[in-house]
Amino acid sequence: MANKEILLVAEVFSNEKEIDKEVVFQAIESALETATIKRHVNQIRARVSIDRKTGDYSTYRQWEVVAANDEVDGDVEFPTTQILLDVAQFDDPNAQVGDIIEEEIDSVDFGRIAAQTAKQVIIHKVREAERKKIVEAYQARVGELITGIVKRIEKGSVYLDLGGHIEAFIAKEDMIPREPVRIGDRIRGYLKDVRLEPRGPQLFVSRTAPELLIALFRLEVPEVGEGMISVMGAARDPGSRAKIAVKSNDPRLDPVGACVGMRGSRVQSVTNELSGERVDIILWNPSEAQFVINAMSPAEIQSIVVDEDKHSMDLAVNTENLSQAIGRGGQNVRLATQLTGWELNVIDASKAEKNSEAEAEKITQMFIDQLDVDADIAAILAEVGFNSVEEIAYVPVSEMLEIEGFDEDLVNELKSRAKDALLIIAIAAEEKRETATPAQDLLEMEGMDNDLAYDLASDGVITMEDLAEQSIDDVLKFSGMTEERAARLIMKAREPWFAEAKTK
Known part of the structure; x- marks a missing residue:
């Protein structure tokens, strides 16, 4: 069936809405399919195919090929839309379950189809295409600064009109606290996300993101926009105070001065845009x-x-x-x-x-105690940064020779005494470990092993109660201990505390 009116409709909608003609043709096909189905008393399946060049279109009734259903005496469950495999193979021996069998039927007249149905289907398709177009257009702009006019305010959230019937949404938590905003105001925001939702494309904008501060400086300070100055980071307390770190890529350029501007004009422009938010410019x-x-x-x-x-x-x-x-x-x-x-x-x-x-x-x-040296030498060692005897024992001789007043004989003597002190400490610790006996509850505690229990006991942690009073750092010093295991052991030791608290 030929219908030049279809070509005209496709042309008009395509030009007015700036969408692909294919989308309009698909919408008209869908409308004709709906009209065809409504023309039949029983629910059928139909497909309409429009020739994109001539406007001719044909209508086909469809059946799905299914296997026999024992629950309905070997017949199909939906006779108007299904056909048995055996029956389908009479006409097409290659038919398989799941295939679609088609038969051409009379087409409805495009001029006499329910106008409202066709219009609704076409408008729906066109809107979907418009929404997809908006998402594609703004998806590439995520991370950019966008400007809009306040269209409406709902419970602290703001809707911006970006022009062309496009809206952006600023949630209440993304608005600067106590910022006076009125309908008709022009404000900027940072486009942080674009999503296609059932109610249409949603452009999510933030006025509190640190990225907005960076984008504003890129706009107000040409040197930042041109890459002569790099922004290394930003932090904000929205509406109150912010800090932004900058560095110069040109040794002749003062990055802080460039961002401040003549008499503070540049940073003041940013402050005004952010509702008076004071900005500290930090040299990275x-x-x-x-x-x-x-x-x-x-x-x-x-x-x-x-x-x-x-x-x-x-x-x-x-x-x-x-x-x-x-x-x-x-x-x-x-x-x-x-x-x-x-x-x-x-x-x-x-x-x-x-x-x-x-x-x-x-x-x-x-x-003084462990190396048997006088107070002057001990003070010098502490002053240059040594914190333990172990450091003195194993630090390279060349490093210690850099200390003023230290010669090779003194350094070798100090290192020898440090190693002797470490040996004495190790022997004493071993003796203490051998004599220290952990309590039975510590030995039998879940997650505890024998060596660790004795190590703890040698350090004065005898019982589960003793372990419960330790911090993670206290337990981390033991060999092979991880932060996760230390936390787990301490919490296990504290379980009796929690049980006691529940009974009170």
Whole structure:
């Protein structure tokens, strides 16, 4: 059946909606199939095929080839849409179960089909195509800055009109706290995700993501956009304060000054866009300790102690600057932690100095006792960074010769005494281990082995109760111990505590 009207409809919809003609043809085929099925009293299956060049179309009734169903006396369960294999093979010997058998039938007139049904099907298909087109267009823009006009506000969430009947969604938790937003306002956001959902394409935008801060600097600072300055990271307390780390790829360029701009114009533009959020621009440094010191700005750090194993740093600050270093509600140190990736602990410099002096005295006294040296030599060893007799025993001679006033004879004597001290300590520990006897409950505890039980006992941990009072670090020092096993053993030892608490 020929119908030039079909070609006209496909042309009009394709041009108006800017979608592929194939999508419109498929929609018309679906509408004709629906009309064909409705024309029959019984539910049938139908397929319509339109010639894309002439507009001619043909209609076919379909049956699925099935095996005999014993539950319905060897017949098919749905006679209007199914056909037995034996019957199908009369016309087509190659027919198999699951095949579709077709027979051409009279087509409905395109001009007389239910107009509403055709319209709904076509509009539905067109909308699906439009949604897919939007998703494809914006999928490549994830991670970019987008601008829209506030269309509506619902329970703190905001819908943006991006133009072309495209909406973006900013969830309440992605909005800057207490930010005054009104319908009609033009705002920017960071496109973090694009998903095709049943209600249409959803463009998820954030106003709180650190990436938004980076994108704004890329927009406001040409040197960042051109790659002359690299942004190494950002951390935010949305609406209150933020820190951004930058480094220059051109030794002649001051990255902090470029980001601040003339009289602070560039950073002020970013602050205005983020509802007054104060931004600290931090100079990135390849030395992690120096980077942390920079990140703690404007607080001045007196000294820093790095713990590589725990990936943490202790920062000593003068008493009068302590509150500034920590920040309101711990904001400054929290942002610096997020920016650098290190766990930062701010401590009072005077207390740190006292603790350091006490630790130095303790180490000095240990060297006096175990190496049988005078206080001056012991103090020098502690001052240059030695913390144990074992370090002195096995450190290369060349390193110790770098200590001012130390000659080869003195170094060799110290190393010899250190090895003797280690031997004495090992013998004493073995004797203590042999005489120390763990309690029966510790020996029989789940997860415990005999050697570990005796090692614990030699260290004064005799019973399960003793083990329950230990920390993970206390137990980690034993040979072959892992953090996971230490935690498991301690929790097992504490089970009686929990049982007792439940009975109260």
